[in-house]
Amino acid sequence: MNKSDGCRCIATELYGAKPSSVVVTTPIYYINGAPHIGHAYASIAADVIARFHRLDGSKVHLSTGTDEHGIKVARSAETIPMDVQKFADQMSDKFREMNRAINLSEDDFIRTTENRHRESAQALWKLLEKDIYKDTYSGWYSARDEEYVAAEDVVDGNAPSGAPVEWMEEESYFFRLSAYQDRLLDYYDKHPDFIAPPSRRNEVINFVKNGLRDFSISRNKFDWGVPVPDSNDHVMYVWIDALANYITSLGFPHNREYVSEMMANCIHVVGKEILRFHAVYWPAFLMSAGISVPKRVFAHGWWVSEGQKMSKSIGNVVDPFEIIEKCGIDSLRYFLLREIRFGEDGDFSNDAFQRRISYDLANDLGNLVQRVLVFIQKLDGRLSVNYDFSSEEQILFVHARGLWDSLRQLMEKQDLHGALCCIWDLVSESNKFINDMRPWELARTDVRRLNAVLTTLCESIRAIAFGLAPFMPGTARKIFDFMNVEGKSFRELSINFSDVRFDPPAPLFPRER
């Protein structure tokens, strides 16, 4: 199903297969709103991580999906009015559309309204029962908004929305999170890479150190949710329901050993706003249920637009579909992951976007590929065998061959930004190599050497395309197609390109006229 799969044999042969399993997840997105750039960003990042590991020889399971329960969804459907399940179907489809648009290589799309998930969430609940008890949940409730309001947010007896609040009490099930404080701190201590980036890790540890309170995990004021097992009037309130998606996707409650094993290799990509639930609640649930805690929770940052928070009234909302339509998905994928370090917040400005597309993609990468391949066309699209590599060529050769190992180290830390920088170092070096080698002169003076130079460049471009494949699958594919290297093994290619028929290239990132 993956376009990259064709490259996999090359990777395996090239760098040695790493026969391991990796689970990568995006958050499941709440369907109360349409997909926006934040959703696209999280999913693209997870996709790159998943594609990288696939190419690196691992067995990968990438899951994504939609979170469809809760009062807000029920209310949105009512106001249309529309059957709530139909509403959920419709909204969920929009996220599937997004996945197609961003070229997501998901292995599973999970919906919390599916039977398999209901079964999974309820089974998880049952496993947690020793830590669940019934009590009274109380707080300031806004009847108009139909939701509880945090005490700090209540001003003069009103919710932030302006609606009046009243003190409300209701029966609720609670999870004994307080019992997990020490175990969690111990886990963070023994697994320093569990939470990334490190600044976020400190936040979480500090939060836990300040003391954990049990929290409410059910509601009986609405029924659009997974019913609590053995209860007539309670549905699960968000977290057990939502977080359980990750194990649902792995087949829970069946094959629990397998699920647990896979969770230990799991990388959760989440937004910083839901880090706590993934780094505190979720491991506590899993510990209670006797399932392995995930390997890593990576919290990404938020994008603003032109230096300001995106808002419809300012009119600076970045629409991923619009950008993809106009500039192509690979440009968007590149920008989002190259512009800022993964984990930081970013500013999506039109100028910055255009600059990246124009300079990095068209000028550096696109032009490199173009100038080399066009040159080869002048040799009738063929390179002759030539083993006579000078030291300059050998240096570039070594760097090209070392790229994947460098990327592997960076990707181990989910340093997507660093990985792209690393690839572009090779792009720059290759461009410089052309300037230094002056192939246009060699064409007149030393055709033998010219072949060596171009062969070296092809080797570098091949490595670049390969490194690029997880980030910009379409672009990598185009490069491979120009070089007709489909089905070729690395060893054949790296010795010479003599049996490769090069097609006439077309600019990878054409300039707008």
Add this chain to the structure above:
RNA sequence: CGCGGGGUAGAGCAGUUUGGUAGCUCGCCAGGCUCAUAACCUGAAGGUCGGAGGUUCAAAUCCUCCUCCCGCAACCA
């Protein structure tokens, strides 16, 4: 005194752990090349490293105080 991160060239950042000529990208200026999507390559200019004090032969880097900005501070799907 809640906890934490940060203030380095016009912009965005690295360097601070293990003190020793201040670095990267973009922008700006000049030059080179001409194979290529007028792309590419090289060089120069530009910073008293938030402020004050201290330790030291030597501090962006260590210590103290001050100041400004930003995260986190639980029921947020």
